[in-house]
Amino acid sequence: MEKIDLKLLKEIAELEGTPQGAYNIRKNGGAGGRACTEHIVIDTKTDKPGIDIRIAPGTQHESVHIPVIITETGLTELVYNDFFIGEDCDVDIIAGCGIHNTGCETSQHDGVHTFYVGKNSRVRYVERHYGEGEGSGARIMNPQTIVYLEEGASINMETTQIRGIDSTKRETKVVAGAGAEVVITEKLLTHGAQTAESDMEIILQGEDSSGRVISRSVAQDTSQQVFYPRMTGEARCFGHVQCDSIIMGNAKIKSIPAIIADSMEAQLIHEAAIGRIAGDQITKLMTLGLTEEEAEEKILEGFLQ
């Protein structure tokens, strides 16, 4: 692997070289390496671009890395990855896409990830987006994530996009069965003239299902962000959506959540706040010797931690 590939892998998957366990690296639309394990089998799709990942029932404490790296300018791809996770598993899935665009054409990765999570399985899904390159070509990512949780299953999804992606439209849909649990943590920072939209739908369909969405974002310069988190309760369930945003410069942020109770036994809560960094927080850090810029950076870092 080239140096630039290794740097992108580190940014999006905290990897030093090739991952442990099962993995599939996609590089510039082609194969960049693959490994299966006894319990985790990865196959290339035959009908469209993408892979099928099959995780055997009872697989415990294993991980799958499926990073995507793009270093060619002008590459645009749409990839479908399907995860079939058996019952009683406990696995980590680490996805992510890094684009290094030094050219003047748009580089774009659109990934559609669908998870079928079997009874009582626990999945931790981490997705990082990162862009760099001094070229004028845009770096675009439109991830779509669809999750079906069977009885007692859970997903803990962490998505992070910190700097470098010019335009993103994220769509997430989770359907939770009886006793299933959804936790989504979304972290986003936009700067320059970037735009980001996050459309999220959580359907608490089964009895005693629960959902929690924590969204934290920072919009700098003239960037624009729009959030549409929707939580629907169709049975006895508990749902909580919390969106906090810091606005800076001439940025614009819209937060348009929806909580929808279709059952008298649904308990749904939503909280959202948009505001700038409190002046006294900056002053306090400056008295400790930081410059205004350093103080601001520290506060944002803590906020997006």
Next chain:
Amino acid sequence: MEKIDLKLLKEIAELEGTPQGAYNIRKNGGAGGRACTEHIVIDTKTDKPGIDIRIAPGTQHESVHIPVIITETGLTELVYNDFFIGEDCDVDIIAGCGIHNTGCETSQHDGVHTFYVGKNSRVRYVERHYGEGEGSGARIMNPQTIVYLEEGASINMETTQIRGIDSTKRETKVVAGAGAEVVITEKLLTHGAQTAESDMEIILQGEDSSGRVISRSVAQDTSQQVFYPRMTGEARCFGHVQCDSIIMGNAKIKSIPAIIADSMEAQLIHEAAIGRIAGDQITKLMTLGLTEEEAEEKILEGFLQ
């Protein structure tokens, strides 16, 4: 006035007979009485149904009552009332509509109220909706309220619809100038197969403007409620939207707020919660000797207080 008129007036405006101060009573689409004062002049519009209410600058501690009562079945009306409020006023405006429908045809009142509130004036606006009558004819009310607040002006708007209105679509829009203050308290109870929709837009346009929306609702039986409160901050401002709903029976509630920061100096907060009455609250009141129904009624009463 007839006995039924007096009962409706009491329900919607807490009036015992004719109001004090300026008033205009509209009954079954016609004139039901009017009084002006030295500072408050009411004129019938010449181009469309409705009235113009002109309040002279400096008018202090006066009130205007403009109740509407409908006792005929099959009456449908659309009325425009415009309020021109001078500078430095402090006035109470009490509107409201009561429908007594014993027939089988729909009785409907749609009122468009526009307020032009002059510099540093304070307006308290109270609007109550009430329906009754054992007829099969529907009782429908679609109020539209538009408020323009000049510098330093304020409006405190209280709307209440407790029982009896089969269908309502409420639209409220407030534009707040520099230092202006908007407070809206909305109370709603629907039952049977009633539907209610409330669409609200608060635009904090001026520096140091502020807005606060408190919405409390109860949906019983198979009734349906939808809330769309939107708060936009276009300057240094503070906005807070708070929606709490109690869901009962097979009712459905959607709460779809939006907070939109178009300025880095806008501070906006939203909170929403939908849930049923806590079981331990009922148990506690039952140990004090109340039946389950009485306990429920007491809790709802407190919630909508």
